[in-house]
Amino acid sequence: MMKNTNNNDMFDYVIVGAGIVGSSIFSALARSGKSVCMIDKALDVGTGAAKANSGLVHAGFDAKPGTLKAKLNVLGNKMYPLEAKRLGLSIKKTGAYVVGNDKEKLEELLARGKTNGVDGLHLLSGSELKAKLPMLNPEIKYALFAENAYVISPYMFTICLAEEGIVNGGRVVLGFDAKRIKKHGDIFTISDGFDEIKTKYIINSSGAGYNEIANMIGSEIYELEFRRGEYFVLDSTEKNLVPSTVFPLPSKAGKGVLVTPTVDGNILVGPSSQLSDDITKTTAEGLSFVRSQASNMIPSINFKKTIRIFSGIRTVVGDDFVIEKSREMPNVINIAGICSPGLSAAPAIALYVLNLLGLDTKIPAAKKIKPYVALSSLPVSKKNELIARNPLYGKIVCKCEGISEGEIVDALSRPLRVVSVDGIKRRTRTGMGRCQGGFCLSKTIELIAKKNNITLFDVVKENKGSNIIVSGVKKS
Amino acid sequence: MRQTDVVVIGGGPAGMAAAIESARNGAKTIIIERNEVLGGILMQCIHNGFGLAYFKEELTGPEYAYKFRELVKKEKNITVMTSTFVTKIKGKTVTIVNSSGIDEIEAGAIVLAMGARERTAANILLQGTRPAGVLTAGQAQKMTNIDGKLPGKNIVILGSGDIGLIMARRLTLEGARVKAVLEINKTTSGLKRNIVQCLEDFKIPLLMQTTIVEVVGENRVEGVYISAVDDNYNFVGEKKFVKCDTVILSVGLIPETDLVDFADINTRTNGPVVDDFMETSAKGVFACGNFLHVHDLVDNVTLESMDAGANAADFALAGCKKGKKFCVIAGNNISYANPSFVHSGDGIAKIRFRLKSNVSKKWIRVVSKDEVLAKKFVMAGLPGEMQTLEVSREKIKGDILLEVEG
Incomplete structure (x- = not known):
């Protein structure tokens, strides 16, 4: 593994946990001109709850009045269209x-x-x-x-916010699995056993891993409850099943099993809500619960068109979000229990944290990231122009989603390094279609290896240890 | 915008055969292939067993493909477009993209020969975690045979489809340990010869009526829980943990018809509904190969696709002359029959079908209005094997029923 940091790495703010909340705060701090670093043990941003949720920006009628959930959801909802515009991401007002x-x-x-x-x-x-x-x-x-309810891509928001933070001077250190946090005077030193990062403030937004980090810091520990949510993704052939998100009446366990179009043209059905440990597995019980609940609302739903099943973990602390200054340890912000409507609230959480840190919540105009462009969304003349300039845009790698080699190379050439197949999948939709990478996996691995100057054996699916190829064939 | 008589979409064995026969019948023909060379999935099938029926010799997949590539080259009427991807089919206009840009081809007839894709972990709702090391047999085959890389060392294969059986042997030869092949059904879906040559010869256990309960492992597969199932696929007995780093799925193929919204789909085969000219419900659009229904042998793909190519050429040049249209009904112990419709008139209608269960020493016949139009005797027939019966069109005067006697 390459060395991530220099010994002199010193920041004013370090965010631990690169989910949607961490990335929203990271971008806000960087755009405010602050010295900020975001770390995560994963090899990409948004690999926890940020990638495995319903992808909805809720209107905000569900949360109990007066709670942070209510306040930040409603504000976040109002912010999202502008966030999307600034980041060049799609958002659909489906209601x-x-x-x-x-x-x-x-x-x-x-x-x-x-x-x-x-x-x-x-x-x-x-x-x-x-x-x-x-x-x-x-x-x-x-x-x-x-x-005023929207569908968005939660991982693309996370990725683009992280990139936006980087182009505005922030630093992202991935694959940094914090093992020790010490404080000398006003300075925290975070170590993963190899490298150290120093900072004046820590923002603990590490989701399911909150307590581990809080333990190292010496800040408040909370009773975390993990709720596993299992989902079905249906083929884009089913995209006209419902025009909007459809929920049942909410219950104590959550907002219930919903059926929704996604921003990318699939149908998402879920989640279940089972108390569990933090392992993201799917189960026969969870899926059959989702199936029967969804079929009760939308009888015509065709589960034979399932192209993916997944599960995500939402971390729950009591009835509300925890977003506060630590009382135990000065200069630490605790962020815990960001379950639903966490995605909806994320941009507002960032402002709330700026306020807790005593910073101006009016963020000045800052550098913009280059928007991701899906070739398939462009008119023919524009496509031809791009292909003429770079013939790789005419070379289709992922046949289900129609993704070209040019788009994959672009995703590999952005401010945030991508070393995983799932990272490419999230950024380009390569392997996201009905064959689930059956035809394009090899090519994707090859492109990732080439761009990062690593061997094919080093390319991972997602995290450290998720290598896909184990060895070569026998030499003749 | 280009113009041609026939466009063949897909340059695998089906597409090549269709194009050759289309060209031989006088039609200017374009083959569109998304890979860099013609051959399709044959290119990764480096084992032998191809061509016994068609060439009367035993060939590997790439050899079979090579022979057809040479035949394609000989046809002056064929234009090959490789590294080219079809983005849209509307009427008989095909939109393509390649490194020269986007273009349209207007054709007199279209042959759909896009093949099939493998069923995935999601399609069978494989439970547990979703780590690296879960892949389809075709993915594993491409990785091993084309890229020269191994997907794992300790392997459990789910499903007894042919590609899975072939990969059990292939990976064993490469030094991997295939711990077991699991089949949820009572009968295997692969060919008998593959069970013998790929599993039995290598002492790889085949566990019938057994499946994976759950995949374990956060980053890479660490093992699977497996269990026996009863006839209704309910788990019975205790589940057992098998340590492995790889799970390979060989659980069936699905014709790639997902984006075909212009023709009727046969819910039994997932391929398009066709008549005895292999024409779909969209006029002038023909279908063949694994895109039409999943085959057992490439030789059968070739023969079927030649018919489709010849008919497409006829349509484009003169228009098919068809008599009266009648239904084909799958009767006793017939799983499905292709085509769904036949016509009266001249020539021969070929009925390709599969059995529901094993058949031994029985007549299979085509009946119409109490008259037997055609029949054949089957010594030993398996559901995995494709069968053919030919019916003279002049005998067809009503709907026809295909059935196993008694």
């Missing part, structure tokens, strides 16, 4: 329906939404509901429609 037969409960949600400051909520029933959601189980009579 969301909560459906059910308990009209009183839906009215309660509506009232709660109004208290939280959510606009564009409507109670629907009868022919109006049928016209909007003809695929809904006809036994379901009512729906609360929230206009």
Whole structure:
């Protein structure tokens, strides 16, 4: 492994944990001109809960009024369209329906939404509901429609925020598995046993790993509860199944199993909600729960079109987010229990943290990242122009998603180094389609190795130890 | 914009055979292939056993492909476009992209020969974690035979499909240890000769009615829990842990028809619905090879695809002359039959079909209005093998039923 840091690496702020929350704070601090570094033990940003969730920006009617969840969700929701524009990412205002037969409960949600400051909520029933959601189980009579709900790619936001932080002077150190954190005077020294990083402030946004880091720092420990959510991803052939996100009425375990279009044109169904350890496995029980719940709402759903199953872990601490200055250890910010609506709240969490740090929450205009461009989204003339300039754009590697070699090389040439097949998958959608990399895996591995100047054996699927090729064949 | 009589999409064995026969029938023909060379999946099938039926000699996959590439070269009417990808088919206009840019080809007829893809871990809802080391047999085959790299050292293979069996032997020869091949069904899906030559000869255990309960391992596969299943696929008995670093899936192929929204799809085969001219429900669009239904032998792909190519050429140059249209019904112990429709008229209609279960010493026949139109005697027939029966079109006067006697 290459050396990640220099002994003199000294920052004002170090963020531990490069999820959507960490990356949002990282970008905000870097754009504010602060000296900031974000570290993560993984080899890419956004490999935890940030990559395995519903990809929704909730309107904000669900959270209990007065909580951080309510406040930051509603603010985050208002911020997302501008975030997307700044980062050059797609965001689709699909709206969301909560459906059910308990009209009183839906009215309660509506009232709660109004208290939280959510606009564009409507109670629907009868022919109006049928016209909007003809695929809904006809036994379901009512729906609360929230206009201002969006679908986004949670990992692309994480990646682009991290890149944005880098182009604005921040540093990202990946594969840095913190083992020890010591404080001398005002300076923390974080070590992974090989390298050290020094900082004045630590922001602990390490998600499921919060307590391990807090232990090293000597800051507050929380009772973390892990809830595993299992999902189905359906083929893009099913993209017209539902026009908007459809939820059942929420329960104590969460917002329930939803059916939603994704920003990339698939259908996502899930999550289950099982108390578990933090292993992201799928189970027969979890999936069959998801399947029956979803089929109850949308009977026409075709699970034969499943192209991927996955599970993610959400970390829960009591009823609300924990975002606070540590009382035990000065100059530490504790961020824990960022379960749903964590993605929706992320940009607002960043501002909240700036405020906790005594910084100006008005972030000045900063350098922009070069937007990711999917060739398939361009008009023919523009595609031809690109291919004429670089013929690799005409060489299709991933046939299911129609991704060219040029796009993969571009993803490998950005501010953040990519060493994993899943990293390329998230950035370009290579291997994200129905054959799941059946035809393009070899080529992807080859391109990653070439660009990083490593051997094919060093290319990983995701984390350290997830190498794909174990050896060569026998020599003749 | 280019123009041609016939466009063949896919340059594997099906596409090459279709193009050759199309060209021989006088049609200007373009083959579009996304890889750099013609040959398709044959190029990674370096084992032998190809060509016994068609060339009467035993060839490897690349040799079989080479012979057809040479035949393609001889046809002046064929233009080959490699490293070219089809992005859209609309009517009989095909949009392509390659390193020269985006272009359109307007054709008189289209032959779809895009083959099949492998079923994935998600398709069979494989439970557990999703570490490195879970791959399909075809992926493993490409890695080993084309890239010269091994996907693992201690391997469990799920499914007894032919590619899985071939890879069990291939990886054993490369020094890997194949701990077991698991088959959830009571019968294997691969050819008998592969069970013998790839597993039995190498003492690789084949565990019938057994499957993977759960994959274990966070970064790389560390093992699998396996269990026996009953006839309804419920787990029975205790699950057992098998240590391994790789899980290879050989659990079937699916014709790549996902984006075909212009023609009817046969829900049994996942391929398009075709008639006895191999024409889909979209006029002038023909289909063959694994794109139409998954074959057992490449030789059968070749023969079938030649018919498709000849018919496409006829359509483009003169228009197919068809008689009255009738249904083909799969009867007793027939899993499915292709085509779905036949016509009265001249020539011969070939019915290709698979059995539902093993058959020994039985007649298989085609019946219409109590009259037997064709029949054949089968000594020993397996569900994995493709069967053919030929029916003279002049005898066809109504819907036809295909069935195993008694």
